[in-house]
Amino acid sequence: MGYLSRILIFTSLLMAAGQPFGKISLPLGKVEFKTENADWARAKPNQPVFEGTIIRTQAKSRCEITLTGGGKVRIGENSELELNDADVKPMVKNFKANLKKGNIWVSAKAAFGEKKNITVRTPTAVAAIRGTKFRAKAGEDESSVMVYDGKVDVNQAKNYIEERKEKRKGLAPKNTPFKLGPVTEIKAPTQVSGPYEVTLEEWVTLAEGMQINIRADGKFHMFEFDQAKDAEDEFVKWNQELESGN
Numbered sequence: 521m522g523y524l525s526r527i528l529i530f531t532s533l534l535m536a537a538g539q540p541f542g543k544i545s546l547p548l549g550k551v552e553f554k555t556e557n558a559d560w561a562r563a564k565p566n567q568p569v570f571e572g573t574i575i576r577t578q579a580k581s582r583c584e585i586t587l588t589g590g591g592k593v594r595i596g597e598n599s600e601l602e603l604n605d606a607d608v609k610p611m612v613k614n615f616k617a618n619l620k621k622g623n624i625w626v627s628a629k630a631a632f633g634e635k636k637n638i639t640v641r642t643p644t645a646v647a648a649i650r651g652t653k654f655r656a657k658a659g660e661d662e663s664s665v666m667v668y669d670g671k672v673d674v675n676q677a678k679n680y681i682e683e684r685k686e687k688r689k690g691l692a693p694k695n696t697p698f699k700l701g702p703v704t705e706i707k708a709p710t711q712v713s714g715p716y717e718v719t720l721e722e723w724v725t726l727a728e729g730m731q732i733n734i735r736a737d738g739k740f741h742m743f744e745f746d747q748a749k750d751a752e753d754e755f756v757k758w759n760q761e762l763e764s765g766n
Contacts, residue, residue, distance in 0.1 A: 538606070539570060539605075540569075541570055541587070542568075542569060542606075543566050543568050543569060544563045544575070544583055544584070544585055546565070546584035547563040547584075548582045549582065551576075551578075551581055551582075551583040551595075553567065553569060553573055553574065553576075555574075556572055571603055571604065571605055573602075573603045575603070576601075578598065579598055581597050582595060582596055583595050587638075591626075591627065592626075592627045592762075593624060593625070593626050593627075593628075593638075594625040594627075594758075596624065596625075597755075598622050599621060599623055600620040603615075604616040604618055612634070613635070613636045614638075617638075617641070618642075623656075623658075624655065625654075625655045626656075627652060627653045628649060637649065641677055641680060642657075642658035642659075643663060644736050645675070645734040646675050646676070646677050647673070647674050648674075650670060650671040650672060651670010651671045652669045652670045653669040653763070654666060654670075654726075655759075660736070662734065663733070664731060666730075666731045666745055667728050667730050667731075671725050671728070672726050673723050673725050716735060716740065719739050719740075720734060721738075724742070731743060731744070
């Protein structure tokens with residue numbers, strides 16, 4: 521790609537940009553991004569990304585996004601993530617993203633007195649961080665969320681979308697912080713009586729070591745996952761190595 525082409529892409533990015541979401545601090549392999557009315561472009565180290573940016577990875581490719589104000593979001597191979605909203609203030613940082621497919625790792629510890637909310641939606645589920653680390657896998661028919669540290673609130677994507685629509689009817693400002701409704705806390709190793717026999721109707725809180733799988737019909741299965749086996753996953757290994765180096 522020539523110098524003029526890179527200038528044109530960067531200019532288009534700035535013109536289409538919303539609020540700054542962060543930067544692609546570590547692109548590995550083929551990592552691409554695009555904004556509205558722009559073509560896909562190869563991501564470079566420290567590539568700035570904004571609201572409305574879509575990031576995708578190809579096979580054997582990964583990337584790390586450093587959030588504005590601190591925190592990391594890492595994307596596995598064959599994944600696609602849309603950055604929806606960013607509201608960054610001195611002591612309040614809110615981020616919302618849509619994982620269309622693939623695998624994502626979120627690690628974002630709030631500073632003392634700071635409120636940091638990161639909400640990731642998949643085709644069937646939505647996860648709102650209340651701790652520091654979780655992983656989400658997106659599929660059209662089923663998605664899963666695994667908690668490595670802290671707590672994560674989870675609900676059906678359908679319930680979340682309907683709740684957001686109701687909020688918009690009140691003409692709330694675009695960046696009004698998302699507030700959870702009633703939450704039921706589930707502690708490890710509790711699980712539902714039978715896999716996929718119950719429909720998730722409200723927010724539940726997953727503690728460390730818990731996993732939830734949510735199908736497109738809203739039925740879910742929650743259980744304590746095998747962390748030793750999970751640690752053998754290459755994407756998990758990569759994240760753990762980066763976490764230990766911080």
